[in-house]
Amino acid sequence: MSTPMNHQVRLAARPVGLPTDANWQFTTEPVAQPGPGGVLVKTLYLSLDPAMRGWMNEGKSYIPPVGIGEVMRAGGVGRVVASNNPAFAVGDAVTGSLGVQEYALFAENELRRAGLARIDLRAGSWTQWLNVLGMPGMTGYFGLMDIGQPKAGETVVVSGAAGAVGQTVGQLAKIKGCRVVGIAGGPAKCEWVVRELGFDACIDYKGGDVRAGLKEHCPQGVDIYFDNVGGDILDTVLTRINRKARIIICGAISQYNNTTPVAGPKNYLSLLVNRARMEGMVVFDYADRYPQAIAEMAGYLREGRMRSREDVVRGLDNFPKTLLKLFNGENFGKLVLQVADDDAA
Amino acid sequence: MSTPMNHQVRLAARPVGLPTDANWQFTTEPVAQPGPGGVLVKTLYLSLDPAMRGWMNEGKSYIPPVGIGEVMRAGGVGRVVASNNPAFAVGDAVTGSLGVQEYALFAENELRRAGLARIDLRAGSWTQWLNVLGMPGMTGYFGLMDIGQPKAGETVVVSGAAGAVGQTVGQLAKIKGCRVVGIAGGPAKCEWVVRELGFDACIDYKGGDVRAGLKEHCPQGVDIYFDNVGGDILDTVLTRINRKARIIICGAISQYNNTTPVAGPKNYLSLLVNRARMEGMVVFDYADRYPQAIAEMAGYLREGRMRSREDVVRGLDNFPKTLLKLFNGENFGKLVLQVADDDAA
Structure with missing residues (x-):
């Protein structure tokens, strides 16, 4: 040969x-x-x-x-x-x-x-x-668990909900007893995260008003926002956060191809009013703990609790x-x- | 009468x-x-x-x-x-x-x-x-100690350095063993915080280039930024933060009288790259602990360690x-x- x-x-x-x-x-x-x-x-x-x-x-x-x-x-x-x-x-x-x-x-x-x-x-x-068992899953796992620190009954919002990280974050937050609201582009993705992944609701940012969607689907406000997109959606979520809310800055896909400066979150003073936190994360920092997270998530896959x-x-x-x-x-x-x-x- | x-x-x-x-x-x-x-x-x-x-x-x-x-x-x-x-x-x-x-x-x-x-x-x-013994002192104390969590040897930057909160933050950070760099408006204030309050350096934002000042005076980067001003100064500090840096959002005086929307921190993705945190605080949350902080600060005043x-x-x-x-x-x-x-x- x-x-x-x-x-x-x-x-x-x-x-x-x-x-x-x-x-x-x-x-x-x-x-x-x-x-x-x-x-x-x-x-x-x-x-x-x-x-x-x-x-x-x-x-x-x-x-x-x-x-x-x-x-x-x-x-x-x-x-x-x-x-x-x-x-x-x-x-x-x-x-x-x-x-x-x-x-x-x-x-x-x-x-x-x-x-x-x-x-x-x-x-x-x-x-x-x-x-789920790779980088996106690890990112979702450690971002949600370590930085978000979800408690049962809290409301978690995740953007890019149908994406690799968003899937994991939403399903894991449901497993941890949270109310989960996704934000995704288009009715097909929104339907899928609700019907197939069990999110409580999903807001179609392409078809609707994100602010109105958050009001409707997060009646108790937002305790954790897992941000994959940045831009206007981050700004809108900032207006709906609760006291001591945690915002995980995982990415800002809306800004990556900008040829103008990144749009900063103009509602960031909501962090002050609400004593809230915005924190960045990089998955590689958690490499030592991947095996534990993989074992946990593989269990959820096996049991059919995660798709x-x-x-x-x-x-x-x-x-x-x-x-x-x-x-x-x-x-x-x-x-x-x-x-x-x-x-x- | x-x-x-x-x-x-x-x-x-x-x-x-x-x-x-x-x-x-x-x-x-x-x-x-x-x-x-x-x-x-x-x-x-x-x-x-x-x-x-x-x-x-x-x-x-x-x-x-x-x-x-x-x-x-x-x-x-x-x-x-x-x-x-x-x-x-x-x-x-x-x-x-x-x-x-x-x-x-x-x-x-x-x-x-x-x-x-x-x-x-x-x-x-x-x-x-x-x-020092009132709201600004309490704000500086709990913002720095609880949210900033300073460790000896770290570099702390504080804006509004000659103001009520800034004085306390800088002096307290020195007492805790940090390198302290202030940002203030004009040479008189800058001189005062260095000569009288013992800051290691102070950058005059009215007279100079804040970015160059940070490079010069924070050779090890910025571990804690106590932000009283927001706006361009926050953006500039964001470019100099270290891994796991903490930014305390105490106020944004540069934005309070805006008739246009607040300028969001366009370098906020530095939080992601540096796994850093930006957190808001409101002093009233710490009311139960004022007596302890007042006692500590009164001690520093008495001993001449704080002015x-x-x-x-x-x-x-x-x-x-x-x-x-x-x-x-x-x-x-x-x-x-x-x-x-x-x-x-």
């Missing part, structure tokens, strides 16, 4: 506003074999996340930017196809920072930073390991246009790019 | 932007005597605070607005001149919500809400009881124009209106 080729998507230039084709470069190179202690992974599915937009920008953030000419950073799942490391055997199902490419080669000293870890496909499917939905698009070449679905709200569920079939299944 | 008259300042109309003479009404009425359980207090000094501007607005806040035609709300200190209540004797020095008037009459059931309490003039002077400065203007009639000093930054130290001399002294 001839040497397989590795198709890759690299960052060609930093975008201004929405990424375009000009920001990407497609490359092909032969797949190399791992050195001592190294591991080679064949990518099956990649996670497409709003945070990717931030990684494309220059400048200090919680993680270094992707360099120009580098393979675009992406979390993914796949199979080990070659290993010189006793922790990984050929055929193992793994998750980690694989990058937007068909094969990810890791030197021994890169394994830790890439977060390469074996996954158990009995606990969740490949795509669930990029969703997930992934929006799977096929083909590495489709990465650029698929990423844009996140920013126009076109994806329905966790957005995943399938790169290859699982031959080992 | 004829019945003394009580001169009062009432809210005549709600202001748009800066208050003007048209917002105030001067009234005179005979001083009434207290009923059963009631107390009559002669006002000596009144506290003029930025929060007063908020109380003049209609709408829900942490405290009901002052009603049109009502005596303007104000904290103050004075002497009990008549009492039918065993807790207060004629001649007692007291503090409480006296209002902008020469005499404050309380029915028994109003005493608690007015927070009427005896004060010990050996612990602090009349005006110190409106400053205070009050800017005293004389004359009830000067209330309207004196209040404006807060908003143009003209006051130097805690702004106090002297209403009468202490005959009992």
Whole structure:
């Protein structure tokens, strides 16, 4: 058999506003074999996340930017196809920072930073390991539990409710005994989070008045707001928060492609009036506690108390246009790019 | 002796932007005597605070607005001149919500809400009881200690550094072992907080570049920002915060007289990147713990570890124009209106 080729998507230039084709470069190179202690992974599915937009920008953030000419950073799942490391055997199902490419080669000293870890496909499917049991699930779990600190009977509002993080936050908050109100774009997503995920209500920000929706569906006010979107929706929720409310700043997808300055929350003085708190979180800080959260959520999946939905698009070449679905709200569920079939299944 | 008259300042109309003479009404009425359980207090000094501007607005806040035609709300200190209540004797020095008037009459059931309490003039002077030992001091104490949670070696930045709250915050943070950098308007205030109060540095926002000042004086970044001003200064500090930084939202004097919407902190996503927290506080929540904080601060005053400065203007009639000093930054130290001399002294 001839040497397989590795198709890759690299960052060609930093975008201004929405990424375009000009920001990407497609490359092909032969797949190399791992050195001592190294591991080679064949990518099956990649996670497409709003945070990717931030990684494309220059400048200090919680993680270094992707360099120009580098393979675009992406979390993914796949199979080990070659290993010189006793922790990984050929055929193992793994998750980690694989990058937007068909094969990810890791030197021994890169394994830790890439977060390469074996996954158990009995606990969740490949795509669930990029969703509830992956970064979005961990983000929702620790954001809600550690920063939000929900108490039974409280009202939790989550934006991006049908998205990867929002699904987890809402379902987990229901399990913890809260009233849960989602905010999502369009009737199909709103219906789904209420009917399938068991949210108490969902406000369609595209079709209606978010303020009126909050008044109607949060008659006791808002105790926790899990914010994935920023912008006008954050401002509106700020007018409805209760005393000692907690706002988790997880993201601000409405602002990521701005070519003008970010819109600050002009109602932030509601924090003062209500002795409330707005706090940012980055999921990587909780890496030591992922196993505990994964075990808890896998239990909910097994018991049917938690569901997930992934929006799977096929083909590495489709990465650029698929990423844009996140920013126009076109994806329905966790957005995943399938790169290859699982031959080992 | 004829019945003394009580001169009062009432809210005549709600202001748009800066208050003007048209917002105030001067009234005179005979001083009434207290009923059963009631107390009559002669006002000596009144506290003029930025929060007063908020109380003049209609709408829900942490405290009901002052009603049109009502005596303007104000904290103050004075002497009990008549009492039918065993807790207060004629001649007692007291503090409480006296209002902008020469005499404050309380029915028994109003005493608690007015927070009427005896004060010990050996612990602090009349005006110190409106400053370090009063609401601004309590605000600074609980904001810094409870929300900021300073640790020795951390860097604390406080805006409105020469103001009533800022003085306390900075000196207390020094006592707790922090590096303290103030932000104030003009060289005189900046010099004073460094030379007299012992701040490590002070940035003159009127004369210089706040961002450059923060870079210079906070080489280790900002761990705690105590915000009294909001606006551009808040935005600038947000670019310099450390991981797990705490921002105490105490006020936003730069925004109180806006006739346009409040400027939201457009760099709020720094909270996310830095896993930082922005939290509002209202001093009244800590009323049960005032005695402990007063005892601690009185100790610092006695030991000379804490100083205070009050800017005293004389004359009830000067209330309207004196209040404006807060908003143009003209006051130097805690702004106090002297209403009468202490005959009992």
